Amino acid sequence: MLVTHLHADHFGGIVFLILDGQFRRRTIDLTVVGPPGTERRLNEAMEASFPGSTEVKRRFVVRVVEHRERTAWATHRFTALPFEVRHAAGAPSYALRVKNAESGSCIAYSGDTEWTDALLDAAQGTDLFLCEGYAHHPVRWHMDLTTLQTHRHRLETRHLLLTRLSPTALEADLSTWDVAHDALTLTV
Ligand SMILES: [Zn+2]
Incomplete structure:
Protein backbone atom coordinates (compact mmCIF):
# COMPACT_ATOMS: atom_id res chain seq x y z
CA MET A 1 0.00 0.00 0.00
CA LEU A 2 1.38 3.38 -1.05
CA VAL A 3 0.59 6.50 1.02
CA THR A 4 1.20 10.07 -0.20
CA HIS A 5 0.83 11.85 3.13
CA LEU A 6 -0.40 11.48 6.68
CA HIS A 7 -3.80 13.13 6.67
CA ALA A 8 -6.60 10.87 7.84
CA ASP A 9 -8.50 11.06 4.56
CA HIS A 10 -5.45 9.54 2.88
CA PHE A 11 -4.17 7.03 5.45
CA GLY A 12 -6.89 6.70 8.12
CA GLY A 13 -8.54 3.82 6.27
CA ILE A 14 -5.51 1.62 6.94
CA VAL A 15 -6.73 1.30 10.55
CA PHE A 16 -9.91 -0.35 9.32
CA LEU A 17 -8.07 -2.44 6.73
CA ILE A 18 -5.90 -3.89 9.52
CA LEU A 19 -8.91 -4.55 11.75
CA ASP A 20 -10.77 -6.11 8.83
CA GLY A 21 -7.78 -8.35 8.17
CA GLN A 22 -7.78 -9.39 11.80
CA PHE A 23 -11.46 -10.34 11.79
CA ARG A 24 -11.23 -12.08 8.40
CA ARG A 25 -8.16 -14.01 9.58
CA ARG A 26 -5.95 -12.52 6.89
CA THR A 27 -2.62 -14.32 6.51
CA ILE A 28 -0.96 -12.19 3.80
CA ASP A 29 1.45 -9.63 5.24
CA LEU A 30 0.64 -5.97 4.60
CA THR A 31 3.36 -3.52 3.58
CA VAL A 32 2.60 0.18 4.00
CA VAL A 33 4.98 2.54 2.19
CA GLY A 34 4.55 6.11 3.41
CA PRO A 35 6.25 9.29 4.59
CA PRO A 36 8.76 9.32 7.45
CA GLY A 37 6.77 8.93 10.67
CA THR A 38 4.11 6.66 9.14
CA GLU A 39 4.60 3.88 11.72
CA ARG A 40 4.14 6.24 14.67
CA ARG A 41 1.13 8.02 13.16
CA LEU A 42 -0.46 4.71 12.21
CA ASN A 43 0.00 3.36 15.73
CA GLU A 44 -1.49 6.57 17.17
CA ALA A 45 -4.46 6.30 14.82
CA MET A 46 -4.93 2.64 15.80
CA GLU A 47 -4.86 3.45 19.51
CA ALA A 48 -7.14 6.50 19.15
CA SER A 49 -9.65 4.44 17.18
CA PHE A 50 -9.42 1.08 18.97
CA PRO A 51 -7.45 1.29 22.26
CA GLY A 52 -5.20 -1.73 22.72
CA SER A 53 -5.31 -2.64 19.04
CA THR A 54 -1.57 -2.18 18.53
CA GLU A 55 -0.93 -5.01 21.04
CA VAL A 56 -3.14 -7.56 19.30
CA LYS A 57 -1.44 -10.64 17.83
CA ARG A 58 -2.55 -11.19 14.23
CA ARG A 59 -1.91 -13.82 11.58
CA PHE A 60 -0.24 -11.25 9.35
CA VAL A 61 2.53 -8.71 9.78
CA VAL A 62 2.10 -5.01 9.10
CA ARG A 63 5.41 -3.75 7.79
CA VAL A 64 6.04 -0.03 7.35
CA VAL A 65 8.58 1.32 4.88
CA GLU A 66 9.40 5.02 4.70
CA HIS A 67 9.64 6.98 1.46
CA ARG A 68 13.05 8.35 0.63
ZN1 LIG B 1 -4.04 16.32 2.86
Whole structure:
Protein backbone atom coordinates (compact mmCIF):
# COMPACT_ATOMS: atom_id res chain seq x y z
CA MET A 1 0.00 0.00 0.00
CA LEU A 2 1.38 3.38 -1.05
CA VAL A 3 0.59 6.50 1.02
CA THR A 4 1.20 10.07 -0.20
CA HIS A 5 0.83 11.85 3.13
CA LEU A 6 -0.40 11.48 6.68
CA HIS A 7 -3.80 13.13 6.67
CA ALA A 8 -6.60 10.87 7.84
CA ASP A 9 -8.50 11.06 4.56
CA HIS A 10 -5.45 9.54 2.88
CA PHE A 11 -4.17 7.03 5.45
CA GLY A 12 -6.89 6.70 8.12
CA GLY A 13 -8.54 3.82 6.27
CA ILE A 14 -5.51 1.62 6.94
CA VAL A 15 -6.73 1.30 10.55
CA PHE A 16 -9.91 -0.35 9.32
CA LEU A 17 -8.07 -2.44 6.73
CA ILE A 18 -5.90 -3.89 9.52
CA LEU A 19 -8.91 -4.55 11.75
CA ASP A 20 -10.77 -6.11 8.83
CA GLY A 21 -7.78 -8.35 8.17
CA GLN A 22 -7.78 -9.39 11.80
CA PHE A 23 -11.46 -10.34 11.79
CA ARG A 24 -11.23 -12.08 8.40
CA ARG A 25 -8.16 -14.01 9.58
CA ARG A 26 -5.95 -12.52 6.89
CA THR A 27 -2.62 -14.32 6.51
CA ILE A 28 -0.96 -12.19 3.80
CA ASP A 29 1.45 -9.63 5.24
CA LEU A 30 0.64 -5.97 4.60
CA THR A 31 3.36 -3.52 3.58
CA VAL A 32 2.60 0.18 4.00
CA VAL A 33 4.98 2.54 2.19
CA GLY A 34 4.55 6.11 3.41
CA PRO A 35 6.25 9.29 4.59
CA PRO A 36 8.76 9.32 7.45
CA GLY A 37 6.77 8.93 10.67
CA THR A 38 4.11 6.66 9.14
CA GLU A 39 4.60 3.88 11.72
CA ARG A 40 4.14 6.24 14.67
CA ARG A 41 1.13 8.02 13.16
CA LEU A 42 -0.46 4.71 12.21
CA ASN A 43 0.00 3.36 15.73
CA GLU A 44 -1.49 6.57 17.17
CA ALA A 45 -4.46 6.30 14.82
CA MET A 46 -4.93 2.64 15.80
CA GLU A 47 -4.86 3.45 19.51
CA ALA A 48 -7.14 6.50 19.15
CA SER A 49 -9.65 4.44 17.18
CA PHE A 50 -9.42 1.08 18.97
CA PRO A 51 -7.45 1.29 22.26
CA GLY A 52 -5.20 -1.73 22.72
CA SER A 53 -5.31 -2.64 19.04
CA THR A 54 -1.57 -2.18 18.53
CA GLU A 55 -0.93 -5.01 21.04
CA VAL A 56 -3.14 -7.56 19.30
CA LYS A 57 -1.44 -10.64 17.83
CA ARG A 58 -2.55 -11.19 14.23
CA ARG A 59 -1.91 -13.82 11.58
CA PHE A 60 -0.24 -11.25 9.35
CA VAL A 61 2.53 -8.71 9.78
CA VAL A 62 2.10 -5.01 9.10
CA ARG A 63 5.41 -3.75 7.79
CA VAL A 64 6.04 -0.03 7.35
CA VAL A 65 8.58 1.32 4.88
CA GLU A 66 9.40 5.02 4.70
CA HIS A 67 9.64 6.98 1.46
CA ARG A 68 13.05 8.35 0.63
CA GLU A 69 13.02 11.36 -1.68
CA ARG A 70 13.30 10.27 -5.32
CA THR A 71 14.51 6.83 -4.29
CA ALA A 72 12.72 3.90 -5.87
CA TRP A 73 11.00 1.23 -3.81
CA ALA A 74 10.42 -1.88 -5.86
CA THR A 75 8.48 -5.12 -5.74
CA HIS A 76 8.35 -7.74 -8.48
CA ARG A 77 5.13 -6.06 -9.70
CA PHE A 78 5.94 -2.34 -9.63
CA THR A 79 8.38 0.41 -8.74
CA ALA A 80 7.29 3.45 -6.73
CA LEU A 81 9.17 6.73 -6.74
CA PRO A 82 8.28 9.58 -4.30
CA PHE A 83 8.68 13.30 -5.02
CA GLU A 84 8.27 15.66 -2.09
CA VAL A 85 5.50 18.22 -2.63
CA ARG A 86 4.01 21.17 -0.71
CA HIS A 87 1.27 20.08 1.68
CA ALA A 88 1.42 20.48 5.47
CA ALA A 89 0.58 17.14 7.08
CA GLY A 90 2.94 16.94 10.08
CA ALA A 91 5.41 15.00 7.93
CA PRO A 92 6.68 15.38 4.37
CA SER A 93 4.06 14.86 1.66
CA TYR A 94 4.75 13.21 -1.67
CA ALA A 95 3.58 12.81 -5.21
CA LEU A 96 4.07 9.23 -6.29
CA ARG A 97 5.11 7.80 -9.61
CA VAL A 98 4.41 4.11 -10.10
CA LYS A 99 5.73 1.97 -12.94
CA ASN A 100 4.34 -1.45 -13.78
CA ALA A 101 7.31 -3.81 -13.85
CA GLU A 102 5.74 -6.07 -16.47
CA SER A 103 4.09 -3.69 -18.95
CA GLY A 104 6.29 -0.64 -18.34
CA SER A 105 3.21 1.58 -18.11
CA CYS A 106 3.60 4.43 -15.69
CA ILE A 107 1.21 6.58 -13.71
CA ALA A 108 1.71 9.37 -11.20
CA TYR A 109 -0.49 10.86 -8.52
CA SER A 110 0.02 14.34 -7.09
CA GLY A 111 -1.51 13.59 -3.70
CA ASP A 112 -2.53 16.84 -2.02
CA THR A 113 -0.29 19.78 -2.85
CA GLU A 114 -0.14 23.33 -4.06
CA TRP A 115 1.83 23.77 -7.26
CA THR A 116 5.50 22.76 -7.15
CA ASP A 117 7.82 21.98 -10.06
CA ALA A 118 8.38 18.59 -8.44
CA LEU A 119 5.13 17.64 -10.17
CA LEU A 120 6.84 18.09 -13.54
CA ASP A 121 9.35 15.42 -12.58
CA ALA A 122 6.70 13.12 -11.12
CA ALA A 123 4.54 13.36 -14.24
CA GLN A 124 7.28 13.26 -16.88
CA GLY A 125 6.75 10.49 -19.39
CA THR A 126 3.73 9.03 -17.63
CA ASP A 127 0.76 7.43 -19.33
CA LEU A 128 -1.55 8.97 -16.75
CA PHE A 129 -1.14 11.77 -14.23
CA LEU A 130 -3.80 12.01 -11.57
CA CYS A 131 -3.70 15.53 -10.21
CA GLU A 132 -5.56 17.16 -7.40
CA GLY A 133 -7.86 19.90 -8.68
CA TYR A 134 -9.13 20.98 -5.31
CA ALA A 135 -9.95 24.65 -5.75
CA HIS A 136 -10.89 27.06 -8.51
CA HIS A 137 -8.64 29.90 -7.30
CA PRO A 138 -5.35 29.69 -5.39
CA VAL A 139 -5.50 28.28 -1.86
CA ARG A 140 -2.61 27.31 0.38
CA TRP A 141 -1.39 23.69 0.42
CA HIS A 142 -3.78 22.53 -2.31
CA MET A 143 -3.86 22.60 -6.10
CA ASP A 144 -6.12 25.09 -7.82
CA LEU A 145 -7.26 25.04 -11.42
CA THR A 146 -6.10 28.59 -12.16
CA THR A 147 -2.49 27.80 -11.23
CA LEU A 148 -2.58 24.36 -12.80
CA GLN A 149 -3.76 25.89 -16.08
CA THR A 150 -0.65 28.11 -16.22
CA HIS A 151 1.62 25.06 -15.84
CA ARG A 152 -0.46 22.59 -17.79
CA HIS A 153 1.63 22.80 -20.98
CA ARG A 154 4.75 21.89 -18.97
CA LEU A 155 3.37 18.55 -17.77
CA GLU A 156 4.72 15.80 -20.02
CA THR A 157 2.03 13.19 -19.57
CA ARG A 158 -0.20 11.42 -22.06
CA HIS A 159 -3.29 11.93 -19.96
CA LEU A 160 -3.93 14.53 -17.25
CA LEU A 161 -6.91 13.62 -15.11
CA LEU A 162 -8.23 15.82 -12.32
CA THR A 163 -9.36 14.31 -9.07
CA ARG A 164 -10.53 15.46 -5.65
CA LEU A 165 -12.43 18.58 -6.72
CA SER A 166 -14.11 20.73 -4.10
CA PRO A 167 -17.68 22.02 -4.67
CA THR A 168 -16.32 25.39 -5.83
CA ALA A 169 -14.02 23.70 -8.36
CA LEU A 170 -16.90 21.59 -9.60
CA GLU A 171 -18.85 24.80 -10.27
CA ALA A 172 -16.04 26.19 -12.46
CA ASP A 173 -15.91 25.80 -16.24
CA LEU A 174 -14.36 22.33 -16.57
CA SER A 175 -14.91 21.95 -20.30
CA THR A 176 -11.17 21.88 -21.05
CA TRP A 177 -10.35 19.40 -18.30
CA ASP A 178 -10.75 15.67 -17.95
CA VAL A 179 -12.27 15.00 -14.55
CA ALA A 180 -12.39 11.73 -12.62
CA HIS A 181 -15.64 10.52 -11.11
CA ASP A 182 -16.74 7.76 -8.77
CA ALA A 183 -16.28 4.22 -10.12
CA LEU A 184 -14.22 5.42 -13.10
CA THR A 185 -12.06 2.62 -14.49
CA LEU A 186 -9.06 3.29 -16.73
CA THR A 187 -6.60 1.00 -18.47
CA VAL A 188 -3.04 2.23 -19.07
ZN1 LIG B 1 -4.04 16.32 2.86
